[in-house]
Amino acid sequence: MPKTPKPLKLRCFIGVKFSLQGEIRPLTEALSQIDDEAARIRIVHAKNLHITLKFLGSVLASQLDEIEARLKQLASRHEPLALHCRGIGLFKNSLWLGISPNDRLSTIAADLNQAFSTQVPGSNDRTTNTKPYVPHVTVARFSREAKPQLLIVKRQYEDTHWGDFQVKQFHMYRSQTVEGGARYSIIDSYSLVDPD
Numbered sequence: 001m002p003k004t005p006k007p008l009k010l011r012c013f014i015g016v017k018f019s020l021q022g023e024i025r026p027l028t029e030a031l032s033q034i035d036d037e038a039a040r041i042r043i044v045h046a047k048n049l050h051i052t053l054k055f056l057g058s059v060l061a062s063q064l065d066e067i068e069a070r071l072k073q074l075a076s077r078h079e080p081l082a083l084h085c086r087g088i089g090l091f092k093n094s095l096w097l098g099i100s101p102n103d104r105l106s107t108i109a110a111d112l113n114q115a116f117s118t119q120v121p122g123s124n125d126r127t128t129n130t131k132p133y134v135p136h137v138t139v140a141r142f143s144r145e146a147k148p149q150l151l152i153v154k155r156q157y158e159d160t161h162w163g164d165f166q167v168k169q170f171h172m173y174r175s176q177t178v179e180g181g182a183r184y185s186i187i188d189s190y191s192l193v194d195p196d
Contacts, residue, residue, distance in 0.1 A: 008061040011175045012187065014071065014112055016105075018049035018137045019165045020085055024097065027088065027160075030153050031095070031140050039146030044139055048184045051083075051099060051135045053170055054112035068188055070115050071172060075190035078108050085137070085162040088154055093142060095150060097162060099135035108170070109133045141181075168192055 028043055059067060084100040099105075110133065142150060172187045 009058045010061055010064075010187075011058050012056040012067075013052055013173050013175060014054040014056065014170055015050040015052045015173055016083075016167050016170050018051060018085075018097075020163050021046040021049065023085075023163045024139065027139065027153070027157055030156070034146070034149050034153075036146070036149065039149060040143040041146055041150075042141045042181055044141070044181075048182070049137055049139070050171075050173070050184065051105075051137055053105075053109045054116060056116060056172075064187065068172065071170075071188075071190045074108075074111055074115055075170065076193050077111070078104070078192045080166060080168045080192045080194055081105060082164050082166055083135075084164050087158045087160060088139070089136070089158070090147070090150060090154060093144070094138050095140045095142065095154075096136040096138050099137065102135070105135060105167070106133050109135075 031041055031043055034041055056067070081102065081104045083102055083105065085097050086100055087098040089096055089098060113133075169189050169191045171189045173184045174187050176183045176185070
């Protein structure tokens with residue numbers, strides 16, 4: 001007897017596009033000049049740059065309509081906003097750009113967390129996030145051996161003001177693991193509503 005095929009699942013998250021690729025070029029060029037195989041520095045492709053608002057986990061394709069309806073309704077309750085990008089920092093194996101605290105962005109993230117507070121439809125992943133929301137943009141990933149060289153880059157750019165950008169919508173992304181890293185593609189977009 002043939003096996004029933006498993007329903008298609010997609011690994012998804014909600015995010016905001018980052019649009020200051022030109023402004024951060026000096027940083028990405030400095031990173032690309034680190035010529036050390038052991039450092040294994042992998043710069044995130046410009047079209048993958050984003051601010052994560054909510055990780056959804058693996059969801060069934062058959063549940064996407066329900067999830068999208070929730071997201072559309074949530075987006076309609078929020079206005080467009082401006083974000084300021086400043087400085088850089090290091091996590092364990094990633095280099096990130098800072099986003100200045102923004103109450104409206106934090107409220108959107110909190111509403112998304114609440115909307116998917118127990119379990120995303122069709123997902124086996126628990127997605128409730130109890131940690132404080134800290135928006136950032138991951139620019140590169142690296143091995144432990146890269147830290148000494150990256151600390152030099154960090155000191156050079158940690159107080160840099162990269163600029164402001166407008167946020168008029170957020171997106172549901174699909175994340176796929178491919179050779180050389182991850183690929184993010186937009187499944188759908190949700191417009192924030194201007195009160196005028």
